[in-house]
Amino acid sequence: MIRNAIRHRPEDAALKDILLLIRKCFAYMDGRIDPPSSMHRLTEAAIARQCQSGEVWSLEEPIRACVFLTPKDDCLYLGKMAVDSEARGLGLGRSLVALAEERARALGYHALELETRIELVENHKIFASFGFVKTAETAHEGYDRMTSITMRKAVAG
Numbered sequence: 001m002i003r004n005a006i007r008h009r010p011e012d013a014a015l016k017d018i019l020l021l022i023r024k025c026f027a028y029m030d031g032r033i034d035p036p037s038s039m040h041r042l043t044e045a046a047i048a049r050q051c052q053s054g055e056v057w058s059l060e061e062p063i064r065a066c067v068f069l070t071p072k073d074d075c076l077y078l079g080k081m082a083v084d085s086e087a088r089g090l091g092l093g094r095s096l097v098a099l100a101e102e103r104a105r106a107l108g109y110h111a112l113e114l115e116t117r118i119e120l121v122e123n124h125k126i127f128a129s130f131g132f133v134k135t136a137e138t139a140h141e142g143y144d145r146m147t148s149i150t151m152r153k154a155v156a157g
Contacts, residue, residue, distance in 0.1 A: 002099045008056040010048035017063045018056065019044055025082035033117045035140050035147065039080070057099055065092040069103055075111040075152065076104040097130045097153070104155045112153045118146050127151050 008014060019042060026039040047068075050056050054070035054077075064087040068079040078100050083092045100112050114132065116123045124134070132151035140147045 002059070002095050002102070004060050005095075005099055006058050006061075008047075008051050008058065010051045012051075014058065014063060015044045015047045015051075015056075018047055018058060018066050021058075021063055021066055021084060022080050022082045025084065029117070029120070033119050033147075035143070042080070055103065057096070059092050059095055059099075060087070065096055067096045067100060069100055071107060071109075072113065074109070075113040076100060076107060076109045076155075078112055078114040081114070093126065094130060101153075101155050105157065110155050110157070112155060113150060115148045115150050117148050124149065124151075 006014070008018070022039055022042060026037050029037050029039075047056060050068050050070070054068060057067050057069065059065040065081075065083040067081045070077040070079060078097075081093070081096055083096075097112070104110070104112055112132070113135075114127065115138075116127060118137070128134075128151075130153065132153045134149050135152045136150040137146040138148050138150065139145060
């Protein structure tokens with residue numbers, strides 16, 4: 001297990017801190033992506049539901065990074081991955097992906113999947129450096145252009 005990794009429960013007081021971290025880390029997307037980030041609709045109650053339907057993990061104390069893990073039919077989906085700007089370059093993003101790989105193996109999955117917005121080319125490069133490859137482009141409902149890309153990473157048994 002990744003050191004300093006905490007799996008959160010629906011009743012954890014830290015869910016508020018996770019919400020604040022996600023809002024802080026995703027704020028730079030405002031005005032850059034269309035449609036706006038679903039982060040604007042995220043609440044503590046929604047994070048608590050994610051703790052029940054999937055998993056919510058954080059790194060460090062105080063929380064400096066987080067990720068949501070959601071089981072899908074053929075993969076483990078990574079969502080709301082966030083690393084505090086003051087902690088970037090310390091390997092926390094790579095640690096979150098390693099944690100997701102551990103959880104995928106434990107749950108019997110052979111792949112990780114994530115989506116990132118088409119405009120966020122810097123994120124595409126970061127995820128590629130973690131071993132993810134682009135597998136699809138999709139459009140949000142009501143859009144006639146591609147708005148996001150799907151990336152996958154194989155998980156060794």
